[in-house]
Amino acid sequence: MLRNTILAATGAAMTAFAAHAEPVEITWWHAMGGQLGETVNEIAKGFNESQDAYQITPVYKGGYEDTLTATIAAFRAGEQPNVVQVFDAGAATIIGAKGAVVPAEDLIQEAGVAFDANDYIDGVRYFYADSDGKMIGMPFNSSTPILYYNVEALEAAGVEPPKTWEEFEAIAPQIKEAGYTPLAQSHLPWIFTENFMSRHNIPFATNANGFEGVAGTEILPETAAIEAHFDKLAAWNEAGLFGFYGAAWGANQTPFENGEVAMWLGSSGSFGGLRNAVDFPFSATYLPYWEGVTESPTNTFIGGAALFAMAGHPEEENTATAEFFKYLSSPDVQLMWHQQTGYVPITKAAYEKAQEIGYYDEVPQAEVGIQQLSLPGGAWSKGYRMGFYVQIRDVMNREYAQVINGEKSAAEAFEVIKAEGNKLLDRFAKTMN
Amino acid sequence: MKKAQFNSRWMPYALLMPQMAIIGIFFLWPAAEAIRSSFYLEDPFFGTGTFVGFENYSNVLTDPNYRRSAVFTAAFTLTVVFVSLGLGLLFAVSADRVLRGQQTYKTLLMWVYAIAPPVAGLIGVMLFDQHIGPLTDAAAAIGWNLQIGVDYWDTAVAITVVSAWKQIPYNFIFFLSALQSIPSSVKEAAAIDCRSETRRFWTVTFPLLAPMTFFLMILNTTYALFETFGTVDLMVQDQPGNSPVTLVYKVYRDGFRGNDLGGSAAQSVILMVLVLVLTIAQFRLIERRVHYS
Numbered sequence: 001m002l003r004n005t006i007l008a009a010t011g012a013a014m015t016a017f018a019a020h021a022e023p024v025e026i027t028w029w030h031a032m033g034g035q036l037g038e039t040v041n042e043i044a045k046g047f048n049e050s051q052d053a054y055q056i057t058p059v060y061k062g063g064y065e066d067t068l069t070a071t072i073a074a075f076r077a078g079e080q081p082n083v084v085q086v087f088d089a090g091a092a093t094i095i096g097a098k099g100a101v102v103p104a105e106d107l108i109q110e111a112g113v114a115f116d117a118n119d120y121i122d123g124v125r126y127f128y129a130d131s132d133g134k135m136i137g138m139p140f141n142s143s144t145p146i147l148y149y150n151v152e153a154l155e156a157a158g159v160e161p162p163k164t165w166e167e168f169e170a171i172a173p174q175i176k177e178a179g180y181t182p183l184a185q186s187h188l189p190w191i192f193t194e195n196f197m198s199r200h201n202i203p204f205a206t207n208a209n210g211f212e213g214v215a216g217t218e219i220l221p222e223t224a225a226i227e228a229h230f231d232k233l234a235a236w237n238e239a240g241l242f243g244f245y246g247a248a249w250g251a252n253q254t255p256f257e258n259g260e261v262a263m264w265l266g267s268s269g270s271f272g273g274l275r276n277a278v279d280f281p282f283s284a285t286y287l288p289y290w291e292g293v294t295e296s297p298t299n300t301f302i303g304g305a306a307l308f309a310m311a312g313h314p315e316e317e318n319t320a321t322a323e324f325f326k327y328l329s330s331p332d333v334q335l336m337w338h339q340q341t342g343y344v345p346i347t348k349a350a351y352e353k354a355q356e357i358g359y360y361d362e363v364p365q366a367e368v369g370i371q372q373l374s375l376p377g378g379a380w381s382k383g384y385r386m387g388f389y390v391q392i393r394d395v396m397n398r399e400y401a402q403v404i405n406g407e408k409s410a411a412e413a414f415e416v417i418k419a420e421g422n423k424l425l426d427r428f429a430k431t432m433n
Numbered sequence: 434m435k436k437a438q439f440n441s442r443w444m445p446y447a448l449l450m451p452q453m454a455i456i457g458i459f460f461l462w463p464a465a466e467a468i469r470s471s472f473y474l475e476d477p478f479f480g481t482g483t484f485v486g487f488e489n490y491s492n493v494l495t496d497p498n499y500r501r502s503a504v505f506t507a508a509f510t511l512t513v514v515f516v517s518l519g520l521g522l523l524f525a526v527s528a529d530r531v532l533r534g535q536q537t538y539k540t541l542l543m544w545v546y547a548i549a550p551p552v553a554g555l556i557g558v559m560l561f562d563q564h565i566g567p568l569t570d571a572a573a574a575i576g577w578n579l580q581i582g583v584d585y586w587d588t589a590v591a592i593t594v595v596s597a598w599k600q601i602p603y604n605f606i607f608f609l610s611a612l613q614s615i616p617s618s619v620k621e622a623a624a625i626d627c628r629s630e631t632r633r634f635w636t637v638t639f640p641l642l643a644p645m646t647f648f649l650m651i652l653n654t655t656y657a658l659f660e661t662f663g664t665v666d667l668m669v670q671d672q673p674g675n676s677p678v679t680l681v682y683k684v685y686r687d688g689f690r691g692n693d694l695g696g697s698a699a700q701s702v703i704l705m706v707l708v709l710v711l712t713i714a715q716f717r718l719i720e721r722r723v724h725y726s
Contacts, residue, residue, distance in 0.1 A: 063671070065690045072477045072692065093692050097478035245563055246582025247674030254564050391691040394673060398498070401583065401675030420498075427492070427693070430474040430483040 111322035123373030137306030143269035201378030268369025271342030387428030489699035521604025554667030557595030
């Protein structure tokens with residue numbers, strides 16, 4: 001008995017010693033390049049310095065798609081990282097692969113770390129959750145589309161930033177007369193499709209926007225409002241009230257930074273970069289809505305990416321991952337991330353902290369994204385979950401360009417998007433057996 | 434005469450093994466794997482999925498967008514091959530004729546080849562950029578509102594120009610060496626028989642260049658079909674949208690970006706068959722007219 005106790009004690013001491021001498025190492029694959037990558041490294045460094053039991057190593061794996069592809073290849077070879085950053089359009093792929101990831105909520109609870117899903121901001125917590133609301137991914141860089149405007153341009157035109165598209169139609173000719181292209185945007189599928197549906201609380205797909213299962217999910221069951229919107233866009237483009245510079249993000253942001261475009265729809269996460277790039281005063285407001293469609297517009301949902309804990313790792317590494325998630329969600333880290341990048345804080349505590357220190361008095365633009373995410377929600381504004389969604393976005397980009405260039409009507413384009421989209425969803429369902 | 438012989442009858446096979454192993458591991462096995470997965474719709478993480486027979490193939494072949502890519506790829510390949518071969522030959526003939534400063538001309542014409550394809554793509558992107566591109570400005574001066582990434586045809590022109598430009602020096606080097614290996618006695622004899630330089634070129638010089646032209650044609654076709662991938666990827670800035678893309682880019686897009694392994698594998702197999710048919714056709718039809726000696 002005594003011997004056993006001594007043995008156990010020695011064992012425990014050894015473990016403690018080992019833990020002290022050699023921290024549990026985990027890896028984190030991410031897709032944050034440039035300045036964002038620096039901030040990611042700073043977070044990892046902060047975590048490593050905050051304790052000595054765990055050590056996280058961030059690895060930049062290229063863009064979002066590259067990171068997901070690298071993760072899949074690594075998973076099949078049994079060499080997957082502990083934590084991987086997966087973007088919104090890839091969520092269905094990684095969540096759908098049952099057993100590839102450990103749900104963030106389970107991971108944290110099994111590690112004995114306190115967790116309450118209600119700590120997270122509403123617009124954020126549902127997007128990477130399953131249909132029961134259990135968080136599978138840990139939201140990380142969360143953003144939402146907002147309207148940026150060049151203050152001088154709107155003053156020159158003598159107009160106020162529009163709340164609705166009806167208002168935009170009324171003021172756009174004046175902005176054009178002041179010598180600016182009134183409007184541009186950087187991501188038609190994200191801003192003018194996914195969030196268009198969310199803002200107007202219109203179903204984006206059957207099966208609760210795809211959350212309730214892959215089989216039989218059909219995209220865009222109601223297209224009347226969005227068809228009208230795209231017909232308007234084509235008309236505005238024709239009349240010089242809307243600038244379209246292709247499907248690439250940067251090509252559409254540049255004319256706003258150059259002062260050619262007066263208003264630009266981009267990501268709330270673009271704020272940090274814009275602040276460094278432009279030399280004119282700019283501000284931001286909510287994504288406009290059609291008053292003719294709804295009088296009570298709902299929240300938008302988040303874009304960006306979440307962190308997923310990959311399955312197939314020893315328990316101690318999973319505990320390390322859980323501790324890291326906890327550290328990442330702490331108000332101080334969230335606040336730092338929010339301030340340096342412009343991505344929204346994901347917890348209510350971090351948001352309150354930013355308010356407390358008066359951050360939004362200083363830069364009110366930084367609050368627009370989170371306010372918009374916190375707007376009252378509706379049945380269809382929680383997000384979407386669709387497979388082969390990267391290809392569906394490709395189809396949308398192709399068709400939308402043809403609508404805006406005047407090559408086909410919105411009605412024709414949406415026929416194609418629905419047909420090709422549903423075919424892709426159907427094919428995706430077959431990969432899930 | 435004494436024949437060199439191996440002591441063991443297995444020796445030749447043993448010596449062949451390394452090469453066969455490389456072919457097996459890097460060509461045959463992946464090809465077989467591509468054929469296998471083209472009959473499935475798989476979950477990318479676990480490789481489990483549904484056997485769907487020829488559905489991936491019928492799906493690709495009935496897709497109007499795939500046909501659009503195929504038509505573009507064919508037109509693109511033909512244009513790139515003819516433009517880069519034509520200009521490469523023109524420059525080689527010109528450089529061959531220059532007596533003074535020949536080295537400088539040659540170096541100037543060749544150094545583009547030292548540029549890696551992605552860098553060439555990047556230079557192309559900058560030249561054709563909507564906001565700062567000098568070529569876009571030049572086009573605007575003649576009233577052409579060139580917008581890559583927005584207009585299908587503008588993007589097609591830009592991708593073709595950059596891809597052809599990249600390949601000209603390669604063809605130039607080979608044509609120049611072929612021209613210089615034509616014996617001067619042949620040229621002198623031709624000069625005595627015929628005064629017209631153009632005629633001499635087409636009746637004497639060009640037929641002598643035929644083996645080289647044939648070789649370059651095959652290499653340029655492969656280049657246009659497969660190696661322009663980096664250029665296309667950069668020109669469309671990762672968002673194909675309404676822009677024209679080559680079939681190889683589509684394989685990559687669907688397979689590696691969209692994780693549609695089955696659909697992408699079916700496209701790869703179609704490309705494999707296409708290249709096979711093309712190579713056989715080139716050897717059967719054209720090589721007959723080429724005389725090597």
